[in-house]
Amino acid sequence: MRARVVVTLKAGVLDPQGKAIEGALSGLGFSGVDGVRQGKVFDLVTRHTDPTKAKAEIGAMCERLLANTVIESYTIEIMG
Amino acid sequence: MRARVVVTLKAGVLDPQGKAIEGALSGLGFSGVDGVRQGKVFDLVTRHTDPTKAKAEIGAMCERLLANTVIESYTIEIMG
Numbered sequence: 001m002r003a004r005v006v007v008t009l010k011a012g013v014l015d016p017q018g019k020a021i022e023g024a025l026s027g028l029g030f031s032g033v034d035g036v037r038q039g040k041v042f043d044l045v046t047r048h049t050d051p052t053k054a055k056a057e058i059g060a061m062c063e064r065l066l067a068n069t070v071i072e073s074y075t076i077e078i079m080g
Numbered sequence: 081m082r083a084r085v086v087v088t089l090k091a092g093v094l095d096p097q098g099k100a101i102e103g104a105l106s107g108l109g110f111s112g113v114d115g116v117r118q119g120k121v122f123d124l125v126t127r128h129t130d131p132t133k134a135k136a137e138i139g140a141m142c143e144r145l146l147a148n149t150v151i152e153s154y155t156i157e158i159m160g
Contacts, residue, residue: 006086006121021122021145030141032127038120041086042101045115061110065101 001046001054002079007067008039042066051078081126081134082159087147088119122146131158 009015018037025033044061048054058076067074089095098117105113124141128134138156147154 008121008123018122024145025141028141028144030137032137033124033141034127035123035125037123039123041088041119041121042098043088043115043117043119044113047112047114057110057112061105061108061113064108065104 001048001051003044003046003054003058004077004079005042005044005058005062005066005074006039006077007042007062007072007074009037010071010073013071039072040066054078081128081131083124083126083134083138084157084159085122085124085138085142085146085154086119086157087122087142087152087154089117090151090153093151119152120146134158 015037018035021038022033022036025036044058046054046057048057055076055078062074062076063069095117098115101118102113102116105116124138126134126137128137135156135158142154142156143149
């Protein structure tokens, strides 16, 4: 079973990398950009066949390794 | 208008970071993981109000800055 985890900075947490990208886009002539925030995506393959169990285990992975829950939030999407 | 860009390594491109995460998950006792690949996500706010135009401009941003299209592919999702 495949799953996608998206880890993004929580609102209010400064994102200097996103700001740098915004500046670079502006420098390239893309003037219509009002904000950029960068996050991470993890595409996992798990041996679980039950989506509920897969999601629970991946949630535990996020809590322990994939996300820093002090400043980041995560979403888990089971892709079948 | 908000949009999400997901940049992932193309199939066949080695992902040492993903491998390291897979090893770390295994070390933490998550034994059911068969593969991990890491990518990037960009959450953009654009001033375009037409989804088609927004998508076209963001596609150009991906080609020029956000993705290395030799080894990465990207998807653009307009989130309204």
